[in-house]
Amino acid sequence: MRYIYSIIKADYLQRTRSYAFLITLAITFYAAYSFVPPPTASYTTLNVVGFKGVYNSAWVGYVSGMMTAIMLSLYGFFLVNGGIKKDIDTEVGLIIATTPITNFGYLLSKMLSNLLVLLTIAGCTFVVSIIMFFVRTSGSPFIISNFIIPYLLFVVPAMIFISSLAVVSEVFLGRKSILQYIAFFFFFGALMANVNGQKNETLAVIIDPYGVRTMTTSIKNQVNTQYHQHIEGVNLGFTFGGKRGFRIFEWNGITITSLFLTSRLLWLMISLGLVYLSSSFFHRFDFKQAVSKRKKVIANEQKPATPAFAATGINRALMPPLVTDYGIFPFIKTELLLLVRKGSKWLWLIIGAASLSMLFAPVAISHLYILPVLWFLQVTRLSELATKEETYRLHYFTYASYKPLQRMLPAQILAGVILCIVLAFPLVSRYIIAGNGYAIFNIISGAICIVLLAVCIGIISKGKKLFEIIFFLLTYALTQAIPVADYLGAIPHDSHIIYIAVILGLNVFLAVISFVVRGYQSRHL
C-alpha cells in the first residue's frame, strides 16, 4: 500500500506541476462558466425544444455536473492518458519493475492518480458552479445537495471509468497513442449514441456511465407532466441557435432510485475489473521490441576491436571548402522526413485510403467529416512539430544554430502545412474542378490554422498533450457541426468575408505568439 501511495503522489505531482495542466485549469474555469449561459446567450447546454428550465439550484448544479461528466470524460482521457508511457520514456518504469509492487498495484496506482487529476479539475467546476448559481439566479434558495449529488453520482463514477479506460488502453495498445485516441473517439461516440438511442429505459440507465439518461428522462417527464406534452428530445451539450419563444418549467433534480445507484456501483466495479484484467497482460516494462533493439546494439558493439575513432583522427586538410547555405529547404526536407517516418506504415495505408476516399464520397461529407478526422489522425505528428527538439533534447543545437527563428520555425510550420494539404488534395482537386475558390482557400487557411495552433500551444505549454486535447475537442465539435469549431470552412457561414477575416486574424495571432515566445525561449535555456 505504501508503494501505491508513493506512486500516486509522485504521479499526481508530476502531472499537475506543468504549464499544460495550468492552461487546462484555466480552460476548465471558462468551460464551467459557460455551462450555465446567461438568458441572452445564443447557445444552451441543455436543450429541450420549446422549453426552458428555471435557473434554480437543481438546474445549475445538475447541468454543471452533467456537463462536467461528459466534457471532462471527452478530454480527460487525453489529459491522463500516457502515465505508463511517461514511466517508459523516463525509464522510471525499469526501477518500478524491480520493486515488489504487483502489476495490479501499479496499474491501480496509475488509475487512482488519473482519477485525482480529473477530480482536481472537477473540483474546480464544482466551485464555479456554486459561484454561477449566485451570478445567474436571484431569490432562488441555495440547496447544496443539488450540487453535491450530481458531482457524486455523475462525475465521480464517470471519472473512475475514464481513469480506468486510460490505463487499460495503454496496457493493450502500448505506446501507439494515435490508436488509443482513435479507439476512444469511436468508443465515446458509440457509447453516447447507445445511451441516447436505447429504447429500454432500464437498460439505458445501466449502460450509461455518466447518468445522462437518468437526468434527461427526469427532465422529459417533468415537462410532459407539467404541460401534458409528449416531448422526446432532451439534448445535453452545447447547442447553438437563435433565441426562439419557449415555455418555462421548473425542475428539482432526479429521483435517486436503487436501479440508478446499482448502475453507479456497477460502473465502479467494471472500472476496477478492467484494471484487474489488464494487469494480467501488463508488460511490466519488459519489451520484446526493446530486447531485439538491445540485441542489435550489443551485436554491433561486439564487432571485433574497431577503434572508436579512426587512427588518423579527423583530417581537416582533406575536408572540402566550406560552402554556406542559409536556406530553409534542407529543414523542410528533414521535417517532412520526420513526419512521414513517425507512426506505423500500416496506419499510413489507412490514412492514404481515407484521403483517396474524398475523391468519391459526397463533397459535404468529405469536408465536414472525412477531412477533419483525417487531419486529426495526424495529431501526434502535428503536436510534435515544435516540441520534438525538447523531447529529444536537440534544442541545444537548434537554438544555437544560425537564425533559428527565421529558418527552423518557418520550416516546421511549412512541413506541417504541406502534410495537411497533401492529405486534403483529393478534396481540393474536386473543388478545383468545381471552381470553388472559397472552399479551397478555407482548406488551406484551415491547414495553416491547425498547424499554427499545434506550434503555438506546443511552444507555450512545452508539451504535446494540451494540443492533442484541444484538437480532439475541435474535431469532435466540428463533426457535430458546431460553428465555432469550424476552422476549415466545412459549415456554411452567414458572411464569407467575416469568416475569412476571423481565421486569418487567428492565424496571424497564433504566428505572432509562436515567434515571440520561441524567440524568448531560444535565448533563455
Added chain:
Amino acid sequence: MSLVIKNLTKQYNQHKSGLTDYSITIEKGVLGLLGPNGAGKSTLMKIIATISKPTKGTLFLDDEDIVANPDKIRKILGYLPQDFGVYPNLNAYEFLEYIAAMKGVGGNGLRKRIDLLLEGVNLTADAKRPIGTYSGGMKQRIGIAQALLNDPKVLIFDEPTVGLDPEERVRFRQLISDLADDCIIILSSHIVSDIETIADEVAIMKNGILLNKAAQPDIIKLVDGKVFEVLVSNDEIAGIRTKHQVIDTSRQKDKTKVRFITRTGQPEMGAIAVNASLEDAYLFLTQNNN
C-alpha cells in the same frame, strides 16, 4: 582571436544564480573548466553558445558583442552539450545533414565532409542505421562529429567524455589536441585527468565564481610542497582528517594509504612528500573557498 567576458552574471531567480560577476579572457588553445556540480560551468558554456542570455555583463568575440549579435558566433561555433539527444528515426547521414542545415553548411562538398567526419569517429559502417539503435558511446561520437561540421573556430564541449569508454576517451583527447592549434576550445569535465592531459589553461570555478585561471603548472604550484602520503591504520584516518585536508585514501592490505594536503605545514610522522597534481590543486581550491 579571443573571447573576452566581463562581469558576467546569470541570475535564474531571487535565490539562484548561475554566475556572479564572472570575468575571463579566453585565447586560442584548450581551456579546461573544472568545478563541482552547480559551479556554473554549463551556465557559462550556454551563454557562450548563445542559448542563454546573461543577466548582466558583456561577452565579446574579437570586438563583436555576442550577447547583442548571437548570429556572429553561431556561424563559427561547434557545441556539444552535456545531455544532448538525437532524432531516433534519422540515420547518421540524415542527422548530420540536418545539423549542417542548422549551421548553414551546404553545397556539393557537404556529403564528402560528412563522410570524412563519420570516418574520423568511426561510424561509417553504421551510418545508415537509425541513430535510435546506437549505443551511448556511438551517440556521443555522432555528437562530436556534428560539432565539427562547420570548421568551427570556437568549440564548446560540455562533459564530452561522458559515455565514452577508456579507449574512446584517449582518442577523443588526441582529436582535441589536433584541433587546438587554430581554435578556441572550451572543455568542461568532472574528470580532472581529462583536463590534465589536454588543457593548456585551466579555470577552476565554484558557486558561479572563478577561483583561479592559469596554465596548469601555475595552478599546481599553489600546492607544491604541501602534498603528502602516509600509510596508517584505519583508526588513525579520522585524526588525520581533523588536521589536514584528505585528498584520497586507498586500501593496502591491513593499512590505508592517505594522500593529504597539510594545513599546518607539519606533516604526519612517516609521511612522505609527493609531487602535487592538478587534482590536488583543484580540491585544495574548491574545498577551501566557500
